[in-house]
């Protein structure tokens with residue numbers, strides 16, 4: 001071989017911006033990457049062979065390059081020999097590779113609760129710096145799975161379902177007296193008020209009572225005064241026209257209600273206390289987070305020009321800054337999701353008739369898809385395990401205590417001083433109550449031994465609540481990390497200044 005012309009060593013740039021190296025080389029001492037780049041085989045060659053090439057050969061007459069090529073050939077042929085001699089080794093390696101691939105790709109996707117893989121995954125996630133990873137507390141599903149399944153399956157389905165007539169008309173008694181204190185709430189925005197449906201808008205069939213598989217709705221004012229239960233006070237509201245969003249309802253009135261809920265009806269038991277006691281607090285806190293998230297995502301950013309948009313600092317200040325509130329949101333979502341899947345047989349058979357055959361058939365089909373979703377069942381078969389709750393000697397007593405507290409919380413919704421907040425407050429509290437009722441039931445039996453039964457309004461509330469929570473989870477998952485980076489930094493740098 002001719003001596004190498006150094007000018008031919010020059011590198012050129014390829015059109016994609018990478019560097020293309022000339023083939024010619026200087027007399028050879030092989031570059032590190034040529035002998036041991038990260039390819040497994042090259043390392044194998046190096047390991048097996050380099051020692052066995054006699055040193056004199058390297059320095060012999062044909063020069064280093066030939067030496068290297070020769071050495072490489074030798075290494076290869078040696079390896080090939082070894083392969084020929086021992087084919088089991090190759091098969092063993094291929095087998096190991098397949099098992100590894102199976103373990104990394106298939107098992108975690110299909111058996112997300114396999115503890116070994118959860119551990120591997122949580123290690124991986126903590127390396128990625130994710131704040132929420134591992135199993136959602138007291139639940140049977142991890143954060144990553146919830147995010148994935150919500151984004152791919154649940155949210156798109158729920159988003160369609162709630163638009164169908166059956167789910168978009170909610171029957172509500174918006175004006176009841178507050179049973180605890182004189183009404184004090186005043187909402188300053190026009191957006192506080194609810195636009196009620198005209199008589200001819202909501203499905204005729206809803207007006208007729210119990211000719212359906214759902215029993216007729218029996219809505220009384222929560223303070224339980226029968227004289228207040230006059231049907232003309234009932235209102236049908238089109239939820240699609242009255243979205244949950246910022247209303248300007250704030251100050252002492254709103255604060256008083258949250259305080260009453262937390263301090264009197266679902267105190268925050270220290271962790272370590274029996275988890276039945278903490279459940280109600282976590283459910284309400286998760287719901288509170290979701291309400292705050294909806295305020296933040298649909299906010300009146302400029303009152304003068306009536307411009308609506310996102311308020312990310314509010315999202316951070318009220319929810320993201322407190323990881324416990326985010327965790328409670330995931331908990332509440334899984335709790336409600338479990339109640340929906342537990343009641344799957346009932347909900348699948350339910351009558352979604354609104355007098356519009358095409359839309360009603362679609363509602364039924366989508367509900368079936370939601371209830372029997374294969375990916376959900378594979379990834380998170382039992383989002384929450386209620387089997388161990390309310391057991392033991394104090395079980396029945398605890399259950400009654402929660403029911404009592406929950407009735408009080410429902411009654412407090414009549415004290416919410418803003419119509420639209422009251423509408424969504426009542427709907428979501430009814431949804432939570434329905435979820436509890438389903439999970440209190442054993443094998444579809446309510447406690448008196450009666451078969452589980454749901455009113456139409458309860459089904460509407462349950463599914464709309466699940467949709468609200470699903471939307472909040474989606475938003476936190478998509479926006480959370482960047483909002484935390486921006487606002488978390490601002491806070492820590494202002495902490496440093498002060």
Ligand SMILES: Cc1cc2nc3c(=O)[nH]c(=O)nc-3n(C[C@H](O)[C@H](O)[C@H](O)COP(=O)(O)OP(=O)(O)OC[C@H]3O[C@@H](n4cnc5c(N)ncnc54)[C@H](O)[C@@H]3O)c2cc1C
Pocket residue numbers: 244245246247248249250251254255257258284285286288289291292295318325413416420421422424425
């Ligand atoms: C039932 C209900 C429905 C409402 N719906 C709407 C609505 O649709 N649109 C609207 O604009 N306003 C709504 N509001 C008002 C809204 O929730 C706030 O009360 C209001 O915006 C004032 O917020 P704040 O900053 O004072 O904190 P608030 O949200 O009122 O919180 C009060 C206190 O509760 C604690 N807290 C806050 N979040 C959590 C949590 N996730 N878990 C545990 N503790 C928590 C904190 O100590 C906080 O200081 C509603 C209020 C109620 C009671």
